[in-house]
Amino acid sequence: MVGISMKANNIVPLSVLMVLQFTVISLVNQSSFDISYVNILKDTGGAMLAIGAISGWLSHLMPAEVKSVLVFWRWSNVLPGHRFIQLSEKDRRIDTVLLKARVSEYDLLKQNNSEQNSHWYKEFYRPSNKQDEVASTHRAYLLYRDAAAVSFVSAFALLVAKQFLGEYLLEVSYQSLWVFVVAIAGFSIAARNAGNRLVTTAVAISLSGLI
Structure with a gap:
């Protein structure tokens, strides 16, 4: 339910990002600034509601696995959780000594990217996902991931439309x-x-003892 709630809360900022893209597209095609798109941002009724519904629909056309490939540019072990040890070793907030003490068979797990994600999810994310810092970062990730997906679907739709309906x-x-x-x-x-x-x-939060 947390993920669904975050995605629902992201509908408005996602819609704003899409309106801004359409504003730039209008400028590219007309060589003039179309204020009507900016006026949509002031609309809390029909226009933004429609854009929000369309943006939400478009964001669900692409499976989560494909979205992850689009974001991380990897084909296997795509998610950052698959590399949580490597990422943690580069983060100054994290005491590597404490991390090694917390993670059994640390060196073996470090070499096994496919197992790292499930370990991170169970041992670190689940206990800390209610923390504000974790939740806000998760929400930002979902927002920009979905924005990239919606932009990709929109670009593909425009390309197909230009090919088959170019005269219009x-x-x-x-x-x-x-x-x-x-x-x-x-x-x-x-x-x-x-x-x-x-x-x-x-x-970092799990190791800090805040939870």
Whole structure:
């Protein structure tokens, strides 16, 4: 339920990110600033509700596993939890000596990325996921991951539409795709950083004795 609640709470900021992309696309195609998109941000009624519903729907078209590949640019052992030991060793907040004492067979687990994620989830994330710092970082990760996914789906939809319905989309240039490409890259990097931070924050809080 926590994950669902976080995704629901992210609908508004996700919608804002999509409106900003459409504003840039409008600028690319018209060479002028279309204030109507900005006015949508002031609308707490129909327009934002519709965009929120569409953004939420688009974010669910891509499976979570594919979203992770899009964010972390890996095909196997994709999630940062699969590398929580390596990430923790680079985080100055984490005492490696305490971590080694907490994790049995530390060196063996370090070489087994496929087992690291389940260990991290059980021993570090589950006990700390109610902590504000962990929850806020998790929410940021989900927001930027879903934003990257929605941008990817939107770019694909635009490309297909231009190929098969080009005569009806003459005012929309292929340059619009670059807006989505830049957005996908930016959101993916932000999600990756937030995901890595989520992993190490859960470890740091667990080792600190706050839970």
